[in-house]
Amino acid sequence: MQELNHDLVVIGGGIIGVTCAWQLTQAGYRVLLLEKNEIGQGASFGNAGHIATEQVLPLASPAVLQQLPRMLLDPLGPLRLDWRYLPRIAPWLLKLVANMRPEAQRNSSAGLRLLNEASLSAWQQLLQQAGLNRLLKEDGSLLVCESESAFAELQRHAQVLGKLGISSDPWSAHTLRRQVGGLSPAVSGGLFFPATGHVTDPYQLVAQLFVQAQAAGMERQQADVHGGRCLDNGIELNTSKGKLFAKRVLVAAGAWSAPLVRELAGIKIPMDTERGYHLMLPAEPGRLPMAVSSLERKFIMTPMTGGLRLAGTVEFAGLHKTPDYRRAWGLVHHADALFERQLDTQGATPWMGCRPSLPDSLPVIDRVGPQGRLLLALGHHHLGLTQAAVTAQLILGLLSGKPSGLDIAPFRLARFGQLPPSHTLNHSVCLPGSEM
Structure with missing residues (x-):
């Protein structure tokens, strides 16, 4: 030895x-x-x-429990639980519920x-x-939404975060389009978090x-x-x-x-592990000035030197299951909905990694x-x-x-x-x- x-x-x-x-x-x-x-x-x-x-709210919330049936049935949803992994993760899920x-x-x-x-x-x-x-x-970051009701939800979210000491600025659709060019008219508003990067x-x-x-x-x-x-x-x-x-x-x-x-x-x-996916778009290096995430679609877009990274989704399927890269490619559909002009996916590469949770x-x-x-x-x-x-x-x-x-x-x-x-x-x- x-x-x-x-x-x-x-x-x-x-x-x-x-x-x-x-x-x-x-x-x-x-x-x-x-x-x-x-x-x-x-x-x-x-x-x-x-x-x-700004992310100071835990994963464990009643909203997650309400989504459990959808998690089991939708293989490409933002929060996915492989039903075959359910017996293995059950003790962890019980602790999550607690x-x-x-x-x-x-x-x-x-x-x-x-x-x-x-x-x-x-x-x-x-x-x-x-x-x-x-x-x-x-440069801060943005959390955007696509409906008036969702904008009201964003404002409630801002109040919750404000009580926890997290500052944010509500941005109207007009302010958003002035600060971030090329966004779709469907984007109705957002929250700007200045103390992020x-x-x-x-x-x-x-x-x-x-x-x-x-x-x-x-x-x-x-x-x-x-x-x-x-x-x-x-x-x-x-x-x-x-x-x-x-x-x-x-x-x-x-x-x-x-x-x-x-x-x-x-x-x-x-x-247990949260399996996260990303899709890297090397042809889109200048699309955004800051990281932008979506309230409804549960993903984030981050400008990087190597292009635009679309990332997100949580999949519970263990450490060893073969990646389902449809989850990565599916992020393009969600991202395109937030822009006036479709993204260039030439040379795009998918990825999956295991996050310890x-x-x-x-x-x-x-x-x-x-x-x-x-x-x-x-x-x-x-x-x-x-x-x-x-x-x-x-x-x-x-x-x-x-x-x-x-x-x-x-x-x-x-x-x-x-x-x-x-x-x-x-x-x-x-x-x-x-x-x-």
């Missing part, structure tokens, strides 16, 4: 793992990153690019607001330090942070971690390259995190196991890009014992049940040997 001399092993080469690795190497930690595939080729490659600070209680929804919204309020400033700080400001456009190339963001982390001393090994165990003096990892012994480990493996945590620590995390819509950001040697940054569902930089700050605080100033209580693993005594830890205590 190879004994590693690194301060921390990060498992996962997506936006969460790489951003954490970047943050820790900048702070002087010796980091080894393990990823079985190419860096940034999972869900981070194909996300919508939206820094979605989180529809008013108190649970308030707790989820409060936790999302806590992270999202700090997300944009965390990205600004990180990108300034990394010299990558060009990848972030802070978008990334012009999500893959390049991950790739550039990875290169910088390597330049700062991070090492990378292409290996699959398929098990291991927590010991009093470290963590044993079973990998495709043999056994490794690490002082501390951070699990940031996205939708594949839950089975790994169960193997390492015997802790079951109630995680927990029933309360909050991630797990924590440290568990003997002496807190196992760190966790997982379950960010469709907000991984939005929350990656602030998550990295929180992980640095947990590792160094110097709190970041953000309360991590809503994101602790213990919220899903009582952990064994050996897995609990006073989060104000500094880890042995972790001070720099």
Whole structure:
């Protein structure tokens, strides 16, 4: 068994793992990153690019329950549940229903607001330090609708968000067409969210942070971690390259995190996956000035350096089912309805990725196991890009014992049940040997 001399092993080469690795190497930690595939080729490659600070309402809502029959019957709907996967996901769905209680929804919204309020400033700080400001456009975003009744619904939505501290400006159809050219007359109004933005190339963001982390001393090994165990003096990892012994480990493996945590620590995390789709239109790089999403159609259009990305839909069908790319191509129909001129689909490419989802819509950001040697940054569902930089700050605080100033209580693993005594830890205590 190879004994590693690194301060921390990060498992996962997506936006969460790489951003954490970047943050820790900048702070002087010796980091080894393990990823079985190419860096940034999972869900981070194909996300919508939206820094979605306005999304503070959890997935668990009575509206989702009302849509269940449609979810089972419509294979191309915005929210889809493969009926063959229903027995497997049933326990997760029951937990989702439990989180529809008013108190649970308030707790989820409060936790999302806590992270999202700090997300944009965390990205600004990180990108300034990394010299990558060009990848972030802070032009705000739009949520549009196509009927007067839907515009009234938008206004009610704005009131709900306003009570949660999210500012928005109602835009009439006239204002919309003045600010965003080429929209269809069917678009009747929208909400403008000023404190949002978008990334012009999500893959390049991950790739550039990875290169910088390597330049700062991070090492990378292409290996699959398929098990291991927590010991009093470290963590044993079973990998495709043999056994490794690490002082501390951070699990940031996205939708594949839950089975790994169960193997390492015997802790079951109630995680499933939201399969998201996108269609990239390289012939449409200048169609929109900002990210625009649709209230009725439940998808988003984001301008990027590589074209216009149409993204959205939630499909519950597990990690291994073959993608149904009709869901990606179907986004063109919805997008065309929002424009006067049809989109150019020449060279368009579909994509599908698995997003890690927990029933309360909050991630797990924590440290568990003997002496807190196992760190966790997982379950960010469709907000991984939005929350990656602030998550990295929180992980640095947990590792160094110097709190970041953000309360991590809503994101602790213990919220899903009582952990064994050996897995609990006073989060104000500094880890042995972790001070720099």
